[in-house]
Amino acid sequence: MTATTGAEVRSSRSAGVAVVTGAGRGIGAATARRLSAAGLSVAVVDRTELDTAETVAAVTAAGGTAVGVGCDVALADEVDAAVRRVNEVLGPVDVLVNCAGVTRDRLLLTMGDDDWDTVMDVNFGGTVHWCRAVAGQMKQGGGGRIVNFSSVAADGNAGQANYAAAKAAVSGFTRTLAAELGPYGVTVNAVAPGFVATPMVDELAERLGADREAFLAEAATRSALGRVGAAEEIGEVVAFLAGSASGYVTGQTLVVDGGRP
């Protein structure tokens, strides 16, 4: 998290309201903390309100304003209810970060319908539901920032046909929505992380029966910088795309992967 004193946070409190989905842990949690440090009030969204508790506590301990909202992003009704709750507690949404994501890695020939649907409905469906639910208030408010989450896997990856298709669809949808909402002053971009050390990759290492440190070390060789990314580094890029400095950037997917070796 960026070093910011509580006084600075409070003095810039008028920066607006941000929603970060999947903010209970990992990149979403780091992003919520970073946006709070930039002065935004943050709605911390994750599967259950309990899942949001740690992030809400971290934000408020640092002097920020946060509210935890339980919501399965794959379900349009739950998203609509979550938006109503955010509006009641914090006000209209200025910044939306769609970070909630899941993987169900399988080779195509053994991939079940549920593996396909879950990955599509959370990663892509969740993004569309949230964008649709807040686009109206951003238009009315005269502008806004949407940051979606793609992945470098969207370039294609064996064992991830579902995830690659869903994340690529997020990038495509980001281009579409940018064209649609551009006239209203709303920018829509995506971030495509490479390998970032979060609970998601810890779980992956565990599933593969790999030693965590060895797994991360091997991943590090696949970046020009020779290391894996930190959740906070992704949060910094999101903060840029969510802030005023990126006003002329829209429809883009920004790859944050440490470069190609």
Place this chain on the structure above:
Amino acid sequence: MTRVAVVVGAHHAPGAACARRLLERGLDVALIGEDRGDGMHPGELLDGLPQTAGRCAVFPADPADSASFATALGRVRSTFGRTGVLVTCVGAGPDAASASGDAGPGATRAALRTLFVAGRTAAGDMVGGRWGRIVNVVAPVVTGEDAWREAQAVLAGVTAFTRSVALELAPFGITVNCVAPAALSPHERPSVGPAAPHGSGVPYPQAAADLTEHLVSDAAAAVTGQQGYVTGRLFAAAPRAPHATSDRGTGVGKR
């Protein structure tokens, strides 16, 4: 090269053009899809083709439903034989992106699920023969100025699926490629003058069939995971004339 091709999405003009081309090349073509009365006419597809054309039949199924598709493919196997070629043509957009829309992620979700179900099921058939050709064809649903915008999510999903599955199926001698209109490429910018760069030449369905014909041939064995953007002309689909029902149904047509 195998003689049996499955075409999904023949109710889209590029799907129908691909089916007709494969028939012309002598392949037996199974049309799997919902029999909605549009584009699924073996008699019409075979019309004017030479005696050497393959056989054609409709196998009604919901191509996005695993059980339904598997049943249809089983019937294709007993009618024509093991599937070697799969052409899946999916419509591109629109999803309800704006606040006014009600449909949510429906269009992209449905298109990509069809790609997944058809690809997984047909690949299962191809693995045994250690030869296969899968071509995923993007059909713009919206034409005109909005076509680029509305196609982006499906186009990107098709590309990523194609590249991922190509990596997985290469060891089995199965290639996987996709075909899309150049005008929909994310790198395409709005035309600045009256001479749109992709506004001339053959219609897109024909251009898509030209490339598909090559991709399913033995000559294209080394081409996989690729996306072919073809510069065919996008046009608003003309309403189809109503057809007599005699050439419909699951009867096997043969020229």
